[in-house]
Amino acid sequence: MRTHPPSRKVIAVLAAALLATGVAACGNSDTGGSGGDDGTITLGFSQVGAESGWRTANTTSIKEAATEAGIDLKFDDAQQKQENQIKAIRNFVQQKVDVIAFSPVVESGWDTVLKEARDAKIPVILTDRSVDSADKSLYKTFLGSDFVKEGRLAGEWLVEQKKAATGPVTIVELQGTTGSAPANDRKKGFAEAIAANPNLKIVASQSGDFTRAGGKQVMEQFLKANPKIDVLFAHNDDMGLGALEAITAAGKVPGKDITIITVDAVKDGMQALADGKFNFIAECSPLLGPQLMDLVEKVHNGEEVPARIETQETTFTQEQAKEALPNRKY
Secondary structure, X not given: OOOOXXXXXHHHHHHHHHHHHHHHHHHOOOOOOOOOOOOOOEEEEEEOOOOOHHHHHHHHHHHHHHHHHOOEEEEEEOOOOHHHHHHXXXXXXXXXXXXXXXXXXXXXOOHHHHHHHHHOOOOEEEEOOOOOOOOHHHOOEEEEOOHHHHHHHHHXXXXXXXXXXXXXXXXXXXXXXXXXXXXXXXXXXXXXXXXXXXOEEEEEEEEOOOOHHHHHHHHHHHHHHOOOOOEEEEOOHHHHHHHHHHHHHOOXXXXXXXXXXXXXXXXXXXXXXXXXXXXXXXEOOOOOHHHHHHHHHHHHOOOOOOOEEEOOOOEEOHHHHHHHHHHOOO
């Protein structure tokens, strides 16, 4: 019995099937990333939210820097909820992005989801805020500010200003989001610095959640409960700006009747400082985008990076704010 060789059509079908199988097999390689055939890096980024002018500037910096660097950015807004960030990170893992970066809402409770990212071989970068995990292998690096230093600089300025005080100097403190790294660390740094002068006393300390509305509401409570307030230390400009409304409504002159110290140095805060409504600001720069994209490329390429990278920042008095304002980018 004679057998016929397979037709050209059958050979072509078999070849196509084998080619498809080969491609699929290559696509299943456990690289942990989805960079794509064109070499584009995909970054999954989970942002805290849009609670302040600082955060808005931070988001803009990240988006613009990703476009400039040619990085495919998958952006998620957590709306200040940790559960939203955990969900976003899990989605990034499922999408097999190349790198994950996020600014943690709070410090605790990240080990499980970060282990999932590590198991998927996706490197993680912390931006702006840190986590308190004992396992440092869960992330590659931290990029951001020294929040303890910011609080300390604010406290040191106050100690110098009140060194001639012979009686009690009453201080109220508007804390940031409860459990967040900047709230914890700024409070710590400020308390350590003012301990140098026993006359400086914090009589009330409460979270305003880094928002103007929160700052106004809590300051109203402070003013009702404490007839004599000498100093306000707000963990960010936005809470300080909200507090200005409460102070003015109470018939007091901000910057004179109550000394106001804040952190961030966003434009609105700097304007309040230039106008004499604030008295001192410790800077916290939100423009982390270019540094972040540089780190994303390095960790994706397997390069070693420092465990902690700090941004360069300064402090501002009224005159310094007037000089800096015309060229302020945020």
